Amino acid sequence: VALANQIAAGEVIERPASVVKELVENSLDAGADQITVEVEQGGRRRIRIRDNGTGIDKAELPLALSRHATSKISCLADLEAIMSMGFRGEALASIASVSRLRLTSKPANQSEAWEAWVEGRDMQAQLAPASHPDGTTVDVQDLFFNTPARRKFLRTDKTEFGHIDEVVRRIALGRFDIRLNLSHNQKLIRSYPAATGKEQSLNRLTKVCGAAFTDHAIYLEQQAGPVRLHGWIAPAAHCRHQGDVQYFYVNGRMMRDRLLAHAIRQAYADELSDERSPTFVLYLELPPTDVDVNVHPAKHEVRFHQARQIHDFVLQSLRPVLAGAAR
Numbered sequence: 168v169a170l171a172n173q174i175a176a177g178e179v180i181e182r183p184a185s186v187v188k189e190l191v192e193n194s195l196d197a198g199a200d201q202i203t204v205e206v207e208q209g210g211r212r213r214i215r216i217r218d219n220g221t222g223i224d225k226a227e228l229p230l231a232l233s234r235h236a237t238s239k240i241s242c243l244a245d246l247e248a249i250m251s252m253g254f255r256g257e258a259l260a261s262i263a264s265v266s267r268l269r270l271t272s273k274p275a276n277q278s279e280a281w282e283a284w285v286e287g288r289d290m291q292a293q294l295a296p297a298s299h300p301d302g303t304t305v306d307v308q309d310l311f312f313n314t315p316a317r318r319k320f321l322r323t324d325k326t327e328f329g330h331i332d333e334v335v336r337r338i339a340l341g342r343f344d345i346r347l348n349l350s351h352n353q354k355l356i357r358s359y360p361a362a363t364g365k366e367q368s369l370n371r372l373t374k375v376c377g378a379a380f381t382d383h384a385i386y387l388e389q390q391a392g393p394v395r396l397h398g399w400i401a402p403a404a405h406c407r408h409q410g411d412v413q414y415f416y417v418n419g420r421m422m423r424d425r426l427l428a429h430a431i432r433q434a435y436a437d438e439l440s441d442e443r444s445p446t447f448v449l450y451l452e453l454p455p456t457d458v459d460v461n462v463h464p465a466k467h468e469v470r471f472h473q474a475r476q477i478h479d480f481v482l483q484s485l486r487p488v489l490a491g492a493a494r
């Protein structure tokens with residue numbers, strides 16, 4: 168079992184940033200609206216995520232650390248209408264198999280907190296009373312300490328932290344309603360207060376994407392039946408240096424999807440004769456039954472049941488906005 172976990176970990180847990188992604192998604196799934204990410208030495212020494220979500224019952228703690236113990240899917244219908252972030256039930260077990268992981272939690276209706284960790288080759292879970300406010304902390308130390316091959320692939324602390332920073336940015340753009348803090352080596356690096364309303368949302372957009380993007384960005388909103396596209400795009404000519412502002416969310420998850428990328432590039436090519444550097448933060452919402460998200464373990468790819476229509480809807484939504492900007 169331990170080995171299977173380590174192998175599975177390789178699929179999803181490539182580097183510290185993958186740990187941060189999985190753990191923050193768990194916090195979001197748990198309904199948290201305050202999440203703190205603390206990392207040391209680019210995450211290789213420590214990654215600690217605290218949230219104020221629902222917490223995990225004492226009896227569930229050891230289960231949460233075992234493989235395929237997801238609380239989020241109970242039938243096939245759930246799989247087809249998946250809305251929560253994580254659903255494979257293997258992230259915690261995978262991370263625990265390649266690190267020293269401690270899970271501490273207190274649900275609001277439980278009077279004391281408990282802490283769980285796994286020890287030894289058979290991955291037996293241990294339990295002890297702890298002190299913790301309502302919510303959950305996952306403390307991941309010494310990532311890949313027992314998988315030297317994987318450890319060797321890690322880059323400098325600065326590079327690894329850069330990847331973590333990007334993961335947090337993606338989440339910050341995906342959920343404006345969540346307060347997110349990120350610190351590195353005890354120093355607060357990013358602080359994204361919960362943003363409601365237009366002004367606060369623009370503040371967050373600027374914090375994440377830079378003023379050059381916000382200054383030139385045009386807000387758009389288009390709806391076709393149950394499919395809705397909204398967000399910001401900037402005519403690339405205005406801010407080439409922000410060429411990495413490319414964020415597309417499908418039902419709240421950030422995606423790098425070839426079909427969507429093509430539709431966006433096409434719109435820029437048609438209206439601005441420039442397909443190389445589109446800059447955008449876009450959100451596509453559609454019925455969960457119209458899209459498969461379980462295509463890739465890292466969940467960056469989707470499969471639309473009506474790919475052609477989605478492609479054309481995105482293309483047709485962007486074209487008039489870019490045409491207006493070109494004038």
Ligand code: ADP
Binds near residue numbers: 220223255303
């Ligand atoms: P998955 O997210 O795919 O269900 P994970 O291994 O990531 O699998 O998590 C296992 C289970 O542990 C989750 O289904 C959930 O019940 C519980 N869990 C993990 N993290 C948290 C958290 N931050 N707050 C509450 N419950 C959590």
Ligand code: MG
Binds near residue numbers: 189
């Ligand atoms: Mg998960």
